[in-house]
Amino acid sequence: MLDPRLMRTRIDKVASELARRAFDLDIAAFEELDGRRKEIQTLTQSLQNQRNKRSNGIGRAKAAGEDIQPLLKEVEDLGDKLRASEAELSGLQAQIQDFMLDLPNLLDEAVPAGKTEDDNEEISRWGEPAEFDFEAMDHVELGIRLQQMDFEVAAKLASARFVTLQGGLAAMHRALIQLMLDTHVQEHGYTEVYVPYLVNSDSMRGTGQLPKFAEDLFAVSNDPPLYLIPTAEVPVTNLVRDTITENGPMPLRFVAHTPCFRSEAGSYGKDVRGMIRQHQFEKVELVQIVRPGESEAGHEELTGHAETILQRLELPYRKVLLCAGDTGFSSSKTYDLEVWLPGQKKYREISSCSNFRDFQARRLSARWRNPETGKPELVHTVNGSGLAVGRALVAVMENYQKPDGCIRVPEALRPYLGGRETIG
């Protein structure tokens, strides 16, 4: 959520900032709403003030043994007026809240203009895409030939966009998770957390999935509703919802491995083949809760932590800065890490690292106590995948394939696979 103060004082600036995202801010509607809110709020508060004063007076008169009948007569119609005014105020406030919840975050100055991923800006490349002296297969073909990856049986069990893994691939999938967790915990200073995979709507609202993106989520029929998490970002960031972090060590760094569930509504026809886009996938997620001035540094650092995993796996990748049109709703600045996939002869997203500044924190009411002022202030939140596990498996399979269709095990994974050098 954006700063309501900024909305009141510099709405023109907010509008021009949002225009970079091609978001059309209805200034007139906001000003109309907020103007009425101001009027009604002032009225309501003065009525409340009257009520408080009168009621106090009645209390005192009664204690003094005076006749309170005339006083009661005086306040007769106050209650109705107050009730009406309060009802109107809460209606207006709800409308303003709804309006505010639909506004995306302001973009960082560095975010390039553009509409689609074609306008993203490449920042750097690491590693050289390998030259194969045979026709490289994609992970689907490799997996099916190995008889360790099965989309058809998964469709029988669930539906399209699910997969089953067996044997070496299932083990490598798990080894990737272990490598990521160990690296982030032991070398990057993250605390591993285990969290619920079903969360309530408050949590989804806090990180920005609700109210706008309900169709991307799986909900379970429960009252009140619960949602399957689309990313560990949701439960992990919500750890600090409605809390004031007292002067302890900052930033807080959390890492969690969870499954992620996405309905992939609106992505029909996209990546229908293979494990790239599934309803269920595993991810190791990095989250930092930082002091307001430190999110930029935290964002760079966290992106580096995700890159470390790609480097350990010796997977060629590039880092891109997302353009205005491609940057997510809650983010002010996002780097994507894209891994080279020989099967597609393309770089594909394997990690997305975002700086949300105070956007999520305001929705979450996540604060820290500034020792200089003694006052609570909003924190900043930063997160990123470190990495998407399913896609990491795809990348390893395609980059480490041998002519016979077997998969060489990257050095970094061997300790987690009993020293095994090949799968298949």
Add this chain to the structure above:
RNA sequence: GGAGAGAUGGCCGAGCGGCUGAAGGCGCUCCCCUGCUAAGGGAGUAUGGGUUAAUAGCUCAUCGAGGGUUCGAAUCCCUCUCUCUCCGCCA
């Protein structure tokens, strides 16, 4: 699933219709006293919102959440949520 108990400020804990945003204690901050330590004395110490140039004033809200009764609710009534104890079931 059955039976019961509870939810108040950073923590403990009073309050059960009216000068209570909330006694008292602990903790914390500042000051005084003290040769050191210990003890003692004093002051302060929630959050969000409105208005405002203002972290000045004024003002509103908040005692798990939401409704209700009342001139007035932390206190009474209803619904819900969560926590704890015992029984049952269970990975």
